[in-house]
Amino acid sequence: MYDNYTFSLCGKNRLYCSSRLSAKCPARLVVDENKHIIKGTFDHSHPPPKYHQVSKKLQFLPTDKGQIPMFGSHSFFYASSKLVYCSRKLRGKCPAKLMLDKEGYIVGGHFEHNHAPPEFFKTANGCYVKIERLIVLNTPRGEVFLFRGYTFSYYTGKKNLRCSRRISGKCHARVKLDDDGFIIGGYFDHSHPPPIYHRTADGLFIKRG
Known part of the structure; x- marks a missing residue:
């Protein structure tokens, strides 16, 4: 991270903004062997990402489709045991995701959604149905x-x-x-x-x- 923006390494001494593809951001850095910045393009085409320090676990909502992982008011699905994506990643192209440690605690991720949270109705048997x-x-x-x-x-x-x-x-x-x-x-x-x-x-x- 530099100046509140995240970068990814390409080669030994070049770093590109993490939103290079999604936002066509031109920002990049060139570093020496000691990882000191020697030059670069520092103007981004987007605001810096927002990160939250958390130490919570996902909650699980019993629904007609089984147990759905929830964080806040939003629903997610597992991509792996340590990564979950917003349920609207594919249909709504939502960028929200959460990274988990081996015990299931949230250790990082992208917490901003591009849509309102889903609403659920609790049935008489205690199961929740998406409205x-x-x-x-x-x-x-x-x-x-x-x-x-x-x-x-x-x-x-x-x-x-x-x-x-x-x-x-x-x-x-x-x-x-x-x-x-x-x-x-x-x-x-x-x-x-x-x-x-x-x-x-x-x-x-x-x-x-």
């Missing part, structure tokens, strides 16, 4: 509701939906909504692969196959 909304697709046959890649339709009122293949595929998947339309429970295992939709030029979604 999510349905996605509405406009099709030639009317509206269908999409959740985790699968389509649903209303069943017994506006708070209960069943998988669109509950009859043809004998699928038992279902979702339950609260008064505001958030998903607060259900059975999410399907007996079939998800359908594939193609969006037309006029904005309609047509099911393939």
Whole structure:
């Protein structure tokens, strides 16, 4: 680290800003054999990273998908026994990550997220379900509701939906909504692969196959 910025070594005497690729930062340093800086480009294209000194362990939240690692209000997943990434690393390109020691204590990482934390609802059996909304697709046959890649339709009122293949595929998947339309429970295992939709030029979604 130099002047609150982090660098990575390239060769024996050249260091480049850690955000060289992600932020196209031009900052770099040239050092002598004693690691003294002899020259460099010191202007960065981004603010310095924020680091926190912590000595805590991850918490684990029991959900319908198993135990989810949590730190603060955000959820994570294990990349290895000593590294966890934000659950939205791939879908939301979130840079947050945590480094752990062999006993599971957090010893470093990047703590800034690029999104709001997820919300969970505690069910009667003590299991937590992530609060999510349905996605509405406009099709030639009317509206269908999409959740985790699968389509649903209303069943017994506006708070209960069943998988669109509950009859043809004998699928038992279902979702339950609260008064505001958030998903607060259900059975999410399907007996079939998800359908594939193609969006037309006029904005309609047509099911393939």
